[in-house]
Amino acid sequence: NAGVTQTPKFRVLKTGQSMTLLCAQDMNHEYMYWYRQDPGMGLRLIHYSVGEGTTAKGEVPDGYNVSRLKKQNFLLGLESAAPSQTSVYFCASSSLAGGSYEQYFGPGTRLTVT
Amino acid sequence: AQKITQTQPGMFVQEKEAVTLDCTYDTSDQSYGLFWYKQPSSGEMIFLIYQGSYDEQNATEGRYSLNFQKARKSANLVISASQLGDSAMYFCAMRVPPDSWGKFQFGAGTQVVVTP
Numbered sequence: 664n665a666g667v668t669q670t671p672k673f674r675v676l677k678t679g680q681s682m683t684l685l686c687a688q689d690m691n692h693e694y695m696y697w698y699r700q701d702p703g704m705g706l707r708l709i710h711y712s713v714g715e716g717t718t719a720k721g722e723v724p725d726g727y728n729v730s731r732l733k734k735q736n737f738l739l740g741l742e743s744a745a746p747s748q749t750s751v752y753f754c755a756s757s758s759l760a761g762g763s764y765e766q767y768f769g770p771g772t773r774l775t776v777t
Numbered sequence: 778a779q780k781i782t783q784t785q786p787g788m789f790v791q792e793k794e795a796v797t798l799d800c801t802y803d804t805s806d807q808s809y810g811l812f813w814y815k816q817p818s819s820g821e822m823i824f825l826i827y828q829g830s831y832d833e834q835n836a837t838e839g840r841y842s843l844n845f846q847k848a849r850k851s852a853n854l855v856i857s858a859s860q861l862g863d864s865a866m867y868f869c870a871m872r873v874p875p876d877s878w879g880k881f882q883f884g885a886g887t888q889v890v891v892t893p
Contacts, residue, residue: 696880703786705868705883721880753822763810763829764872766881768822 686754
């Protein structure tokens with residue numbers, strides 16, 4: 664049971680380049696989330712999904728797009744990377760079951776945009 | 778709008794002592810959940826403890842306990858008998874259903890350094 668995995672772990676992009684971050688979970692969770700973490704600001708929600716084929720904007724969605732074609736995968740895309748998108752990106756998932764909606768996090772992706 | 782505040786950016790604690798990390802929240806909803814996560818220097822987010830707004834007793838998980846004071850809207854984390862491995866960033870988070878779809882609001886975090 665791998666939990667939540669993220670690919671890649673590290674990436675360096677030049678301004679204007681595009682990339683896709685992949686998140687996969689094997690817990691059959693309904694909900695999935697993408698966060699970014701910047702120093703002194705905690706985690707901020709970029710986009711989230713409440714089920715296959717559905718996505719919604721979070722707190723800081725500009726410059727990002729997402730897709731959830733399969734329940735277990737949640738993709739985060741940067742169409743034209745900017746230095747302001749240098750950050751650590753975390754994917755998380757949670758379930759309706761259990762009541763707490765505890766979020767399980769992936770290991771993170773460290774992205775640097777030069 | 779909901780808000781989570783952690784007023785302690787960093788603190789030092791001696792090994793084997795207890796430490797309290799402050800967290801206050803603001804919501805007008807009656808039903809909500811409060812969480813604490815630990816982030817060591819390796820970067821992963823580790824779930825520590827959960828408290829539901831209707832839970833009458835404070836949550837405990839091993840050396841972690843959550844001091845829940847509903848009227849004061851505070852959810853402080855207490856770590857008893859600190860260990861060197863407790864050195865990490867600690868985040869408080871809140872979830873407010875039903876429209877939030879499990880979304881969390883995170884505080885800015887508190888950096889804890891445990892010294893021998």
